[in-house]
Amino acid sequence: MSRRNAVKIKTSISESSGYHFRSSVDDSSYVIASKHGLCHLINDCVPYNDGDPDCCKSCGVKLKLDEVKFHKQKGAALTAESVYSFPNNDLAIVKVKEKSFTPLKIGKLKDNTGLFTAFGYKAEVTDITRLLLNSPEIEGKDCYFNIESNPITELVEKSEGFDGISGSLIIDRNMTDIPIAYSVITTNEESNDLLGEVLYDIDFDELHHFFGTKIFSNNFKKIKLDTSFKKCFKEISKVLVDENLIVSVLVPAKVGHPYFNLNPIAKSLTGEFEAILGHNNENKSMLTVSALRILEQKKELQPAYKLLASRIVESMMNAPHIYSTYIDHSYYHHVHLLNDSENGVEFVVSSYGGEGDLIEQLNNVLGQMVYQINHYAFDAKLISERAFLEVKYTQEECEVLYDILFGEHDEFIENLSIIYCIDLQSCSIPRHTSLEEYIKSMVKETIDNIDKSIIEAINQGLNVNLYVLPMNKSNELTELVENLLK
Numbered sequence: 001m002s003r004r005n006a007v008k009i010k011t012s013i014s015e016s017s018g019y020h021f022r023s024s025v026d027d028s029s030y031v032i033a034s035k036h037g038l039c040h041l042i043n044d045c046v047p048y049n050d051g052d053p054d055c056c057k058s059c060g061v062k063l064k065l066d067e068v069k070f071h072k073q074k075g076a077a078l079t080a081e082s083v084y085s086f087p088n089n090d091l092a093i094v095k096v097k098e099k100s101f102t103p104l105k106i107g108k109l110k111d112n113t114g115l116f117t118a119f120g121y122k123a124e125v126t127d128i129t130r131l132l133l134n135s136p137e138i139e140g141k142d143c144y145f146n147i148e149s150n151p152i153t154e155l156v157e158k159s160e161g162f163d164g165i166s167g168s169l170i171i172d173r174n175m176t177d178i179p180i181a182y183s184v185i186t187t188n189e190e191s192n193d194l195l196g197e198v199l200y201d202i203d204f205d206e207l208h209h210f211f212g213t214k215i216f217s218n219n220f221k222k223i224k225l226d227t228s229f230k231k232c233f234k235e236i237s238k239v240l241v242d243e244n245l246i247v248s249v250l251v252p253a254k255v256g257h258p259y260f261n262l263n264p265i266a267k268s269l270t271g272e273f274e275a276i277l278g279h280n281n282e283n284k285s286m287l288t289v290s291a292l293r294i295l296e297q298k299k300e301l302q303p304a305y306k307l308l309a310s311r312i313v314e315s316m317m318n319a320p321h322i323y324s325t326y327i328d329h330s331y332y333h334h335v336h337l338l339n340d341s342e343n344g345v346e347f348v349v350s351s352y353g354g355e356g357d358l359i360e361q362l363n364n365v366l367g368q369m370v371y372q373i374n375h376y377a378f379d380a381k382l383i384s385e386r387a388f389l390e391v392k393y394t395q396e397e398c399e400v401l402y403d404i405l406f407g408e409h410d411e412f413i414e415n416l417s418i419i420y421c422i423d424l425q426s427c428s429i430p431r432h433t434s435l436e437e438y439i440k441s442m443v444k445e446t447i448d449n450i451d452k453s454i455i456e457a458i459n460q461g462l463n464v465n466l467y468v469l470p471m472n473k474s475n476e477l478t479e480l481v482e483n484l485l486k
Contacts, residue, residue: 007072058088115135124164183199266477308419310324
């Protein structure tokens with residue numbers, strides 16, 4: 001954020017502030033402001049003059065730009081071309097002819113967390129004012145910021161001296177390559193507070209449709225990911241058990257004896273076995289030796305299947321693998337970044353749930369992992385210790401990931417993916433019944449018997465993807481991977 005982006009807005013009856021920025025995808029440029037700061041009717045608006053804080057949010061008055069003037073630092077004028085007025089917020093976006101070089105990211109506020117700043121113009125003043133703001137108090141779609149700086153020496157409430165600041169953009173005080181915007185000031189409150197509207201929860205689809213471009217984006221740059229591993233499988237069923245629980249049934253794509261050929265899966269796994277399970281990242285040969293030692297000495301922990309869980313989630317969900325805990329960790333799991341998230345930065349935990357009789361075991365496996373979700377909190381230490389990023393991604397991609405992973409986000413992870421394997425050798429498949437139909441009927445019976453308390457626990461704030469995968473026999477994948485690495 002530079003003070004050069006601050007905009008002074010003047011109508012025939014009022015003065016306010018705004019911020020000049022460009023689209024996140026092209027060179028079109030805009031000014032974000034408060035809706036009432038552009039309105040030509042506020043002098044005659046009874047609710048507004050009576051201090052109704054919500055009247056401007058739902059106001060449908062068509063804003064007129066012919067009498068509105070926009071000026072930046074040193075008097076540089078901006079030429080308004082069109083305006084979008086938010087139907088449920090005291091906010092407006094004005095498209096202007098003059099180009100800005102500064103895009104914006106939309107950030108998510110946390111109650112009583114963070115330090116912020118804003119630049120704006122007080123009424124009848126041509127110099128820019130910088131405000132330092134303390135951690136916000138969030139109330140629904142509104143947030144209150146206390147003014148930290150004290151530019152007024154007289155013993156008056158600070159907010160009383162800030163007429164004209166309405167419309168100023170509130171951003172993170174920490175310097176970043178692209179400013180992170182959180183709120184727009186709409187009202188001077190009492191006791192040194194400024195009231196703003198939360199930007200993160202606003203649906204920008206109609207705005208983007210109006211201007212024909214994507215103005216705001218809270219998504220990070222996607223990581224290029226090879227998802228070809230999913231070609232090793234065929235999805236035969238996908239069941240939406242509940243809004244927050246999805247069960248996908250996969251089978252190996254290659255036919256073999258007695259049912260499937262797992263060699264393509266095993267070969268694909270060996271390519272990353274060293275990166276996920278090896279303890280020495282100095283050279284490839286030592287990684288292979290280390291991984292093979294783990295495979296042989298920790299066979300009871302089923303490392304090949306644990307790696308399978310990571311690779312399935314990575315390819316099926318387009319979720320780059322970030323790190324794994326050590327193989328003998330009490331709560332072994334992998335952490336991935338959701339490449340296609342529309343909610344900003346999101347992580348997903350993947351884990352191997354075991355193999356055996358699906359109907360008998362799934363309740364226990366699913367419940368255990370759901371109730372242990374707090375043990376899967378994001379841990380940046382494991383990234384630096386294991387150096388997985390350098391093993392799997394380019395330097396440019398690592399820079400993007402560093403910015404994401406070491407920025408501000410919750411440690412708690414809301415997304416969980418579990419892989420459960422069926423040992424077909426222990427199953428009694430009826431004659432004249434196709435294998436796929438038998439597997440689907442088994443999964444349906446299992447879903448019908450999922451404990452309601454587990455579903456209720458999931459609905460308390462989790463999203464769970466369960467992948468069910470049949471195998472010819474128990475621990476077959478371990479044998480195949482071990483032979484390929486020797």
